[in-house]
Amino acid sequence: QEPEQGQGRGQGQAHERPIGFGRMKRKEDPRFVRGKGRYVDDIQLPGMLHGAVLRSPFAHARILSVDTSAAEAHPKVKAVITGETLAGLGLAWMPTLSMDTQAVLATDKVRFQGQEVAFVVAEDHYAARDAIELIDVEYEPLDPVVNARHALAPEAPVIRDDLEGRTDNHVFDWEAGDSAATEEVFARADVVVEQTMLYPRVHPAPLETCGAVAAMDPVDGKLTLYSTTQAPHAHRTLYAMVAGIPEHKIRVVAPDIGGGFGNKVGIYPGYVCAIVGSIVTGRPVKWMEDRSENLMSTSFARDYHMAGEIAATREGRILGVRVKVLADHGAFNSTAQPTKYPAGFFHIFTGSYDIEAAHCEVTGVYTNKAPGGVAYACSFRVTEAVYLIERLVDCLADELGADPAELRMRNLLRPEQFPYENKTGWTYDSGDYPACLRKAMDLVGYEELRKEQSEKRARGELMGVGLSFFTETVGAGPRKHMDILGLGMADGCELRVHPTGKAVVRLSVQTQGQGHETTFAQIVAEELGIPPEDIDVVHGDTDQTPFGLGTYGSRSTPVSGAAAAVVARKVRDKARVVAGAMLEVAPDDLAWTKGRWSVEGDPSMAATIQEIALAAHGSLELPDGVEGHLEATTVYNPPSMTYPFGAYVCVVDVDPGTGSVKVRRFVAVDDCGTRINPMIIEGQVHGGLADGIGMALMEIIGFDEDGNCLSGSFMDYLLPTALEVPAWELDHTVTPSPHHPFGAKGIGESATVGSPPAVVNAVLDAIGVRHADMPLTPSRVWQALQGGEVEA
Ligand code: MCN
Ligand code: CUM
Incomplete structure (x- = not known):
C-alpha cells in the first residue's frame, strides 16, 4: 500500500499533508494552471530587440554569395549577421556535445534543409521575419545524401568537406560485447532468426519550442542568457569556452520550460546568434523559433537502421543476440551522450534476459539532415536497444510457434542473479523481473485475451496482444566513466x-x-x-x-x-x-x-x-x-547507474478493411525503486505511453529524395491525442536500488522507452505479420495485410 496524503514512508505519522514521500499535488501547478508560468517567451527586457533566422531551402548546396544590403536598409533592422560576420569573430563554427563541429551560420555550404544561414536583429519580431526575406543568397545545389544506407557508397558526395582530410561520410565505429563468443553460440544454436528493422527518425516536439533572450550588459560585461535549456551549468561552461567570455561573467537562466524531452539538451545556433546580436547592438535580443523551425532544425531522435539476429535452442532458451547498426547522425554529430559512448547506452540491447553472449557494432554516418540523435525520452539510445530486443524476441516466438509471454518468462533474469553483469559489462543493480511480468499478465487477464483472440480470428476479426519487458540504465555518471565534453557527470x-x-x-x-x-x-x-x-x-x-x-x-x-x-x-x-x-x-x-x-x-x-x-x-x-x-x-558522484524496468501489455483491434489500429487497452507495470511521489510517477508514465503510441503508430520525420523535410508541421508530424490513447492501467513493483541513498531509480523515460515495441508487437500479432517498420499507419498496416514488404 502506497503512503497516501498525510503519511510519509517509514514513520507514517499523521499530518494534513505528507511530510516526505507519498502522493502530493505539485507545488508548481498553482502558477501553471493560472497561466502564471514564466517561459522564455514571457521575458521582456527594456529595449529588447528581436531576432529571426534565415534558413537554407536546400539540403546540400554551396553558398556562392550572400547579399544583405536590402535587409540592412529595412528601417527597423538593427543588425544582420552572416557566417562571414561570425567568421570574423571566430564564431562561425561551434563545438558540439560530441566533440564534432557545427556551423553556427553557414559559410561554405549548407548541409541540411533548414540550416541557419543568417540572423536578423530588428525592433520587433515581424520586422525581423520580413527582413530575412530581403536577404539574397545565391546557392549552387549539390547532390544530397538522404538515405543513410548510401552514405558510405564510394560515389556519395562528401558532406563534411570542412573537416580536414575528410573523404567520406563516416562518423564513428563502435562495438560492445564479445564477437567470438557470440559467433560460437550462434554456431551451436538450433534456431537463428534475423530481422532488419528501422527505428525511424522522430522528434520530441515539446509544446514550447526553443528560444533565448540574451542580454549582454555593456557596463559590467556580464551576459545573462535566458534560454530553453535542460542543462544550464553545462551550457554556461560551453559558452565560456566557445565565446571566450569569462565563466563568472555568464549567467544562464532556464525559467519555466514547456517540455524538453531531450530537445533542450544541445546548444543551437539561434542561442549563439542571440548572444552575438546582443553584443553587436548593445541591447537584449530575443530569439524564439516557430514550430516548423523546431521540427526541421532541432535535435531529431533515433534514425537507427538495425540488422539484428537472435539465437536460441529449439526449446526456446535464448543463447545470444547480435546486431549491426547504421546510425544516421545528420549533417553534424551534435548528439549528446557521455563522451565514451558514441552510441549512447545501446549496450543494454541484451535487455532483460539471461543470455550467453552478445555483440553489437554501430557505425555512425553523416547525411544531409538535421543534426541531433539523442533526444525524445531515450535514456541515451536505450529506446532503440529495447525496441531491437523486444522485436527480436517476438520474431523468435513467431519462428518457434511459442507464446511470447511464456518465451519471455522462460528467459528473464531471475531475482537471485542480481547484481547482474550483462554481456556487455553493465551491472544491473536490482530487480524481480518474473514478478513484474506476472503482475502485468494478471492485470490484463492474459489467458482470457488469448482465448478471445482465437475466437475472433475464427470470425476474421483482427485483435492483437503485444508485450514488452524492458530494462533501462539511468543516472549518469559516475564521473570517472562519464563526462560530456570533459565535464564529469x-x-x-x-x-x-x-x-x-x-x-x-x-x-x-x-x-x-x-x-x-x-x-x-x-x-x-x-x-x-x-x-x-x-x-x-x-x-x-x-x-x-x-x-x-x-x-x-x-x-x-x-x-x-x-x-x-x-x-x-x-x-x-x-x-x-x-x-x-x-x-x-x-x-x-x-x-x-x-x-x-x-x-x-x-x-x-x-x-x-x-x-x-x-x-x-x-x-x-x-x-x-x-x-x-x-x-x-x-x-x-553516483557509484553506478540505476536500472528501472517494467512489463507492458498492449491490446489492439485492427480494421482489416482500412488497416487502422485502435489501442484498446494498455497495462504498464513499472519498477523505479523507492517511489517519491506516486502521482508524479503516474503522470510521467502516462506521458511516456502516449509517446510510445505516437511513435509506433504515427510519428516520423520523413524526407523526399532531394532532402526536403516532409514533416515540418503538426499537419504532417502527427502526435497522438486523447482520441488515440486508451485509459492507462498502471501498477508497479518496488525493488529499491541498493546503491542509491534512498533506493530510487529514474522513471522519466521508462514508458517512452518501453512502450513502442509493445504496441508494434500487438499490431503485428493482430495481422499475423512478422515485421513491419514503424510508424504503423493505416496505409502501412493495410499494405502489410496485403503481404507487402513494409519498410520506413
Ligand atoms: N520520481 C519519483 N520517484 C522515483 C523516480 C522519479 O517520484 N523513484 C519523480 C522525480 O522526482 C521527478 C520525476 O519523477 O519529479 C522524473 O524523475 P526522473 O526519472 O529522475 O527524471 P528527470 O527528472 O531527470 O527528468 C528527465 C526525463 C527525461 S530525460 C525526459 S527526456 C523527459 C522526462 O523526464 N522529459 C520530460 N519526462 C518529462 N516530463 C515532462 N513533463 N516534461 C519533459 O520535458
Ligand atoms: Cu534522451 S531525451 Mo531525455 O534524456 O532529456
Whole structure:
C-alpha cells in the first residue's frame, strides 16, 4: 500500500499533508494552471530587440554569395549577421556535445534543409521575419545524401568537406560485447532468426519550442542568457569556452520550460546568434523559433537502421543476440551522450534476459539532415536497444510457434542473479523481473485475451496482444566513466535551513515539467521532517545553484535526488550536535524520528528540527569546532547507474478493411525503486505511453529524395491525442536500488522507452505479420495485410 496524503514512508505519522514521500499535488501547478508560468517567451527586457533566422531551402548546396544590403536598409533592422560576420569573430563554427563541429551560420555550404544561414536583429519580431526575406543568397545545389544506407557508397558526395582530410561520410565505429563468443553460440544454436528493422527518425516536439533572450550588459560585461535549456551549468561552461567570455561573467537562466524531452539538451545556433546580436547592438535580443523551425532544425531522435539476429535452442532458451547498426547522425554529430559512448547506452540491447553472449557494432554516418540523435525520452539510445530486443524476441516466438509471454518468462533474469553483469559489462543493480511480468499478465487477464483472440480470428476479426519487458540504465555518471565534453557527470546540491525552520534547497538539475519543485522538497522533507511546503526548491539559474550536469537520461532522481538526500542527512547530523547542546546530552545519546532528535529512552526530552534551526542561529553555545547555522553542501558522484524496468501489455483491434489500429487497452507495470511521489510517477508514465503510441503508430520525420523535410508541421508530424490513447492501467513493483541513498531509480523515460515495441508487437500479432517498420499507419498496416514488404 502506497503512503497516501498525510503519511510519509517509514514513520507514517499523521499530518494534513505528507511530510516526505507519498502522493502530493505539485507545488508548481498553482502558477501553471493560472497561466502564471514564466517561459522564455514571457521575458521582456527594456529595449529588447528581436531576432529571426534565415534558413537554407536546400539540403546540400554551396553558398556562392550572400547579399544583405536590402535587409540592412529595412528601417527597423538593427543588425544582420552572416557566417562571414561570425567568421570574423571566430564564431562561425561551434563545438558540439560530441566533440564534432557545427556551423553556427553557414559559410561554405549548407548541409541540411533548414540550416541557419543568417540572423536578423530588428525592433520587433515581424520586422525581423520580413527582413530575412530581403536577404539574397545565391546557392549552387549539390547532390544530397538522404538515405543513410548510401552514405558510405564510394560515389556519395562528401558532406563534411570542412573537416580536414575528410573523404567520406563516416562518423564513428563502435562495438560492445564479445564477437567470438557470440559467433560460437550462434554456431551451436538450433534456431537463428534475423530481422532488419528501422527505428525511424522522430522528434520530441515539446509544446514550447526553443528560444533565448540574451542580454549582454555593456557596463559590467556580464551576459545573462535566458534560454530553453535542460542543462544550464553545462551550457554556461560551453559558452565560456566557445565565446571566450569569462565563466563568472555568464549567467544562464532556464525559467519555466514547456517540455524538453531531450530537445533542450544541445546548444543551437539561434542561442549563439542571440548572444552575438546582443553584443553587436548593445541591447537584449530575443530569439524564439516557430514550430516548423523546431521540427526541421532541432535535435531529431533515433534514425537507427538495425540488422539484428537472435539465437536460441529449439526449446526456446535464448543463447545470444547480435546486431549491426547504421546510425544516421545528420549533417553534424551534435548528439549528446557521455563522451565514451558514441552510441549512447545501446549496450543494454541484451535487455532483460539471461543470455550467453552478445555483440553489437554501430557505425555512425553523416547525411544531409538535421543534426541531433539523442533526444525524445531515450535514456541515451536505450529506446532503440529495447525496441531491437523486444522485436527480436517476438520474431523468435513467431519462428518457434511459442507464446511470447511464456518465451519471455522462460528467459528473464531471475531475482537471485542480481547484481547482474550483462554481456556487455553493465551491472544491473536490482530487480524481480518474473514478478513484474506476472503482475502485468494478471492485470490484463492474459489467458482470457488469448482465448478471445482465437475466437475472433475464427470470425476474421483482427485483435492483437503485444508485450514488452524492458530494462533501462539511468543516472549518469559516475564521473570517472562519464563526462560530456570533459565535464564529469556528478551533481551539486545545497541546503539551508532558516532560523524559523523553513528551508531552501538549491539543485543543479532543471525541471521541464517533471515536478522537481515538489519531489525535491519531498526528498528533503523525508530526510528532515520539514513539511514540503516549507521548502523552497531553487533551480535553473547558474548564479543561484551549484554546478551539475543537468536533466536528461532520467538522471535527476538517481543523481541530484541522491545529492538532496545526502545534503539533508548532513544537516540532520549537524542538527544532532546542536540538539545535544540544547538538551545537554551527548549527541550519541540522541535518536532520530522524522523531524526531531530525542533522548534515547526519554522521548519527552526532544528538540524539533525547527527548534534546532532557531538554536543554531541563536546564542546557544556550541561544542568546539562546530559552526553556527544549519546548512550543508554536497557533490554527489553516483557509484553506478540505476536500472528501472517494467512489463507492458498492449491490446489492439485492427480494421482489416482500412488497416487502422485502435489501442484498446494498455497495462504498464513499472519498477523505479523507492517511489517519491506516486502521482508524479503516474503522470510521467502516462506521458511516456502516449509517446510510445505516437511513435509506433504515427510519428516520423520523413524526407523526399532531394532532402526536403516532409514533416515540418503538426499537419504532417502527427502526435497522438486523447482520441488515440486508451485509459492507462498502471501498477508497479518496488525493488529499491541498493546503491542509491534512498533506493530510487529514474522513471522519466521508462514508458517512452518501453512502450513502442509493445504496441508494434500487438499490431503485428493482430495481422499475423512478422515485421513491419514503424510508424504503423493505416496505409502501412493495410499494405502489410496485403503481404507487402513494409519498410520506413
Ligand atoms: N520520481 C519519483 N520517484 C522515483 C523516480 C522519479 O517520484 N523513484 C519523480 C522525480 O522526482 C521527478 C520525476 O519523477 O519529479 C522524473 O524523475 P526522473 O526519472 O529522475 O527524471 P528527470 O527528472 O531527470 O527528468 C528527465 C526525463 C527525461 S530525460 C525526459 S527526456 C523527459 C522526462 O523526464 N522529459 C520530460 N519526462 C518529462 N516530463 C515532462 N513533463 N516534461 C519533459 O520535458
Ligand atoms: Cu534522451 S531525451 Mo531525455 O534524456 O532529456
